[in-house]
Amino acid sequence: MIFDWFILPGDAAVEPVEYSYAYGYVVLSYLVAALSSFTAFHLLQRVIAASTRSATMVWLAAGAASMGCGTWSMHFLGMLAVQMPHVMRYDAFLTGLSVVLAIAASAVAFQFAREATTRVSRLVVAGTLLGLGIGAMHYTGMAAMRMDSLVRYHPSLFLASIGVAVALSTLALRLMLYGVHTTGGSRRLRQVGTAAIMGLAITLMHYTGMAATEFIPAVDHAPVEGIAINGQLMSFAIIVGCLTVFAAVSLAALVDRRMKAAGDALQNSGRVLRAIIDTASDGIVTIDAIGNVRTMNAGAERIFGYRAEEIVGRSIVPLISAFGGGDGSFDASGYLHDETDKIDVSHQATGHCKDGGTALLEFAVSKMNIGGQAMFTAIIRDVTKRQMAHDELARSAAKLRANQQHLTAIMNSVVEAVISIDEAGIIQSFNSAAERTFGYSVSEAVGQNVGILMPDPHREKHDGYIERFIDTGEATVIGKHREFVGRRRDGSEFPIEITVNWMDVGGSVMFVGVCRDITLRKQADAERASLEKELQQAQRMESLGTLAGGVAHEINTPVQYVSDNTRFLQTALADLGTVLQKYDRLAKESLTGETLAAAIADAKSSAEAADLDFLIEEIPTAIEQSLEGIDRISEIVRAIKEFSHPQSKDKTPTDINHAIATTITVSRNQWKYSAELKTDFDSSLTDVPCLPGEFNQVILNLIINAAHAIEDTGKQGRIVVTTRRHDSWAEIGVSDTGAGVAPENLRKVFDPFFTTKDPGKGTGQGLAISHNIIVTKHGGSIAIKSQPGEGTTVTIRLPLGDADKETAVA
Numbered sequence: 001m002i003f004d005w006f007i008l009p010g011d012a013a014v015e016p017v018e019y020s021y022a023y024g025y026v027v028l029s030y031l032v033a034a035l036s037s038f039t040a041f042h043l044l045q046r047v048i049a050a051s052t053r054s055a056t057m058v059w060l061a062a063g064a065a066s067m068g069c070g071t072w073s074m075h076f077l078g079m080l081a082v083q084m085p086h087v088m089r090y091d092a093f094l095t096g097l098s099v100v101l102a103i104a105a106s107a108v109a110f111q112f113a114r115e116a117t118t119r120v121s122r123l124v125v126a127g128t129l130l131g132l133g134i135g136a137m138h139y140t141g142m143a144a145m146r147m148d149s150l151v152r153y154h155p156s157l158f159l160a161s162i163g164v165a166v167a168l169s170t171l172a173l174r175l176m177l178y179g180v181h182t183t184g185g186s187r188r189l190r191q192v193g194t195a196a197i198m199g200l201a202i203t204l205m206h207y208t209g210m211a212a213t214e215f216i217p218a219v220d221h222a223p224v225e226g227i228a229i230n231g232q233l234m235s236f237a238i239i240v241g242c243l244t245v246f247a248a249v250s251l252a253a254l255v256d257r258r259m260k261a262a263g264d265a266l267q268n269s270g271r272v273l274r275a276i277i278d279t280a281s282d283g284i285v286t287i288d289a290i291g292n293v294r295t296m297n298a299g300a301e302r303i304f305g306y307r308a309e310e311i312v313g314r315s316i317v318p319l320i321s322a323f324g325g326g327d328g329s330f331d332a333s334g335y336l337h338d339e340t341d342k343i344d345v346s347h348q349a350t351g352h353c354k355d356g357g358t359a360l361l362e363f364a365v366s367k368m369n370i371g372g373q374a375m376f377t378a379i380i381r382d383v384t385k386r387q388m389a390h391d392e393l394a395r396s397a398a399k400l401r402a403n404q405q406h407l408t409a410i411m412n413s414v415v416e417a418v419i420s421i422d423e424a425g426i427i428q429s430f431n432s433a434a435e436r437t438f439g440y441s442v443s444e445a446v447g448q449n450v451g452i453l454m455p456d457p458h459r460e461k462h463d464g465y466i467e468r469f470i471d472t473g474e475a476t477v478i479g480k481h482r483e484f485v486g487r488r489r490d491g492s493e494f495p496i497e498i499t500v501n502w503m504d505v506g507g508s509v510m511f512v513g514v515c516r517d518i519t520l521r522k523q524a525d526a527e528r529a530s531l532e533k534e535l536q537q538a539q540r541m542e543s544l545g546t547l548a549g550g551v552a553h554e555i556n557t558p559v560q561y562v563s564d565n566t567r568f569l570q571t572a573l574a575d576l577g578t579v580l581q582k583y584d585r586l587a588k589e590s591l592t593g594e595t596l597a598a599a600i601a602d603a604k605s606s607a608e609a610a611d612l613d614f615l616i617e618e619i620p621t622a623i624e625q626s627l628e629g630i631d632r633i634s635e636i637v638r639a640i641k642e643f644s645h646p647q648s649k650d651k652t653p654t655d656i657n658h659a660i661a662t663t664i665t666v667s668r669n670q671w672k673y674s675a676e677l678k679t680d681f682d683s684s685l686t687d688v689p690c691l692p693g694e695f696n697q698v699i700l701n702l703i704i705n706a707a708h709a710i711e712d713t714g715k716q717g718r719i720v721v722t723t724r725r726h727d728s729w730a731e732i733g734v735s736d737t738g739a740g741v742a743p744e745n746l747r748k749v750f751d752p753f754f755t756t757k758d759p760g761k762g763t764g765q766g767l768a769i770s771h772n773i774i775v776t777k778h779g780g781s782i783a784i785k786s787q788p789g790e791g792t793t794v795t796i797r798l799p800l801g802d803a804d805k806e807t808a809v810a
Helices: 023-049 054-080 092-115 120-143 155-181 187-211 232-281 297-302 332-336 384-413 431-436 456-470 519-592 596-610 611-645 656-666 692-711 766-777
Strands: 087-089 146-147 149-153 214-218 283-290 293-296 347-352 358-370 373-382 417-422 427-430 482-486 493-505 508-517 652-654 675-680 688-690 717-726 729-736 781-787 793-798
Touching: 023 054, 023 187, 054 120, 054 187, 087 092, 092 120, 092 155, 092 283, 120 146, 120 187, 149 155, 155 187, 155 688, 187 214, 187 358, 214 417, 232 297, 283 297, 297 347, 358 384, 384 431, 384 652, 417 431, 431 482, 431 508, 456 482, 493 519, 519 611, 652 692, 656 675, 656 692, 656 717, 656 729, 675 692, 688 692, 688 793, 692 717, 692 793, 766 781
Parallel strands: 675 717
Antiparallel strands: 087 146, 149 214, 283 293, 283 373, 347 358, 358 373, 417 427, 417 508, 482 493, 493 508, 652 688, 717 729, 729 793, 781 793
16 A cells, blocks of 8 residues: 555664665766756757747657656666665566656646746746656656665655655746746856756755655565666666767757748748838739739739739739730730740830729839749839829920920010029020120020120129129129110120019029110200200290399389489589589689679579579488499399309209398299288208209299289288208298199199190299209109198208108109
8 A cells, every 4th residue: 555655653663774875876867967957958949949830749749758858867877876785676667657757747847938937826836747747757766666675755755855846846947947038148158057957956856855765674575576777787878868869959959940040031031022022112913824913012902902812813914904915815925935025124004903993004024933933023113193294294394395485485575685694694595685785696695704795894893793692692783773884796885774683593593684775765865854954944034034024123213213313413413513613703703803792693593593402402312312223233133143043063052041032032023013922031951952043943933933823813912931941851831822723733733834824924844844953953852732712832842961862742
């Protein structure tokens, strides 16, 4: 019975058989255990690396057998290490069973390690099963021993050996996981160290079990049955077997590892190639010798709209009819015989998509031989959008050419010269007007520096202007109208008006200039200026003519004073001469003794006849009146002289208060009968830069207009002339209480030849000339406000000094 295996309390004390250990076998048993552990790592790596179930089972069986046999071999060497005083034999069946138990326990260890779990529960279960298996292997092997002794076990040590087996098995499994799954450059060294520790654990399990064993001498001394084993031969066989297994396993593992690496590399290459093929934007289709699709990539799926499984195995012809022959089947002969117009040549064809649509395809076919079978690879590209873009580009190009021709026609019909140059100053375009203007043909001008169209010194400086503009943005003529001098092909120079602008064309600066020959305009301007001068002179003469009667009347009155008083003095002096002659005679008579009474009577008679008292009283008055008349004439002459200031081209600082007063004096006869004229001058007003003669003309026109407007009312009116300083401007106001101007006529008062006066009272040039003088020549403004029946106010503004020019017409 099983209890006979144990030494129980109450059993009679029996002296056990003494035994010892051959430590060479002990060391050898440890080395076999360590070597079998290291071999297990190799086999476990193959188990984990196996890619198929069958390979996994083969390597799992090989690993379990190798580790089981190694563990058993360590146990058997441990048994051989026991030195008994009698012969030992072994039961063949139990010995074989112990080997099976060792292999089974190793299979449990390999299965656990293959799953690579780190859960404690799984580790404890697997360690328990492995420990129990190794314990069963050990004690089954002990039961297989046949000797002249009985094998008995101390229960406590027996249980302790099982516990040690379970604990050390759990530790060994954890070490196996660490050894197999460790990574890094020291992996092999770690595996060797782990194998050494596992070998020690297996050895400790065995010798812990041996510590629980006692050998009790047999009582009946019956013959010992079983197989007798030579320890040295057995140990040699075990060592050779272990080394052979290790070498075979290492070689098989090395071959498998390399085959696996090659297979993995091949698979990886295949995956990479497939990934490249599937990420290619082009469609890639392989076709067999009868035209059936064998593979198609994602690009082909996108082009045709089919999934690969819908097309593989079907003919390529429905997708691309160009692959078909006359009967609609695959044109095998055209591709199998490497015809130059079929193989490795780009074609265009229509592709038929799943949705019923079509696509314009560009494809090329290459031939390959796989296992003696002809195969074809078609690289397909959907060029529908590219063709559409090409067609659109062609249409755009045609439209651009038409637009270019249209633009050229327009540019050639423009009357102004239009010239474009690049940033180096080289002429790029030259229209027909430019040919007519400068005398160069297009072929002569294009490609030349634009300086050929300029006289010196502008020719030499022009390139510098361009460089400065490009570098700094500083522009001399860019975006501005400017008068310039052009140079014709024959070398003659002429005035031009030019406008230059720039543009960015593809990152390069281009300049476009529009030129106009203003020779005729300059001539017309000169003629117009001459006519305006003549017109102003005529208007001045008209004004002087208008003033002539008044000035004559103004001068006639003091002249009449002088004339009458002179005649009076002439008569008075004659009478005084007679009286003086009489008194002279009286004096002489008194000296000569003539009759004094008669002389006195004669002198008295002459004095009475001459009215001597009257002469004495009136002669001083007549002289005073004559002097006043002469002063009045001098004043009028001086005013006329100042009013008729000689024309000049340059402005001069002018006291406009004095100038206005002079004009009032000259025009007095025009307003004195119909209006009272008041002045309100700003005494702080400084001299104003102006053309004095033309300014006087404007004031005269306004005063005469005011006087005529008051005359039209038939009433005595008032004219007020004022001057003021307003910021940087001098303001002159002329107001009247005349008839006023109708609203519909206000906008026309400055138009030439427009007048509302009766015939003979004006030509309509006064205000037009006044506007030109104030606005154009002085940079000022003139505005008119009027209310019918209430009067009119005209305001003139002239800039003071360097004030900004302002032009406004109300």
